[in-house]
Amino acid sequence: MSKQGAGPERVFITGASSGLGAALAAEYAAQGATLGLLARRSAMLDQLIATLPNPERHRAYAVDVRDHAAIAAAAQAFMAHAGGIDVVIANAGISVGTLTEFAEDIPVFEAVIATNVVATAATFAPFIPAMKAQRTPARLVGIGSVAGIRGLPGAEAYSASKAAVISYCESLRLELKPYGIRVVTLCPGYIDTPMTQVNPYPMPFLMAPARFAAKAARTIAAGSSYKVIPWQMGVVAKLLRMLPNPLYDLAFAKAPHKPRKAAP
């Protein structure tokens, strides 16, 4: 724990140049943490660090999470700098509409799975041996989504990717429990970030990123296995899970679609 006793000392966050990742960075920096922040847009990481308390302590890593060797190098560099690791948040992600009937959407599908699913494992991997060796309580945090609870029309790749993150983190949680490493799955509902600002439909219970980050940090500190934030979307997620297919199909037949676009 930090000297203030309010939070962990060493926190590594991917997708920290924007949205939830940047808000989590601000939350943990305010708690006194030393941060490793990773994303492709290094100028945005540098700008963010300049606004944080103790900017000299934090490190930026300009890395594409699809480059697994580069993530591993950033992880080792951060642990050498910070003297270990307490929390890793694999938050980097993309959300693009895809429709399987269009051949040009298949590379987009691949990019979504590579960024949201495979990169989550590639982010955790280099930290696990250190977490096992250091014997202080550590946390790995995966970012699912309410969109991963049931398949949403027009979000074929995104829903599949977030369902995969939820199941993957559950497998990993069981695997790492004996070592005292907690795996926390966070499922955001709708949070007001650049990812959702393009959505051409109403978003119930839309939450500000800073509020999300404060609630997420508390959930991570508690070592909870799974949490939907905000709680109202947790109720929605529970109902969605229980809904029989014929009723679900009826309710979502005309659901609005996320726009399709080329592979990011």
Ligand SMILES: NC(=O)c1ccc[n+]([C@@H]2O[C@H](COP(=O)([O-])OP(=O)(O)OC[C@H]3O[C@@H](n4cnc5c(N)ncnc54)[C@H](OP(=O)(O)O)[C@@H]3O)[C@@H](O)[C@H]2O)c1
């Ligand atoms: N906002 C919501 O309502 C919501 C709901 C459910 C789940 N989520 C999940 O929350 C996470 C964060 O989303 P957000 O809303 O904060 O979106 P955002 O504002 O678009 O931020 C996405 C972050 O991911 C990074 N990223 C994307 N592709 C990357 C890559 N190949 N390599 C490295 N970094 C990459 C981006 O950085 P660079 O572009 O600089 O690389 C950016 O920092 C995502 O996993 C998303 O699926 C969000």
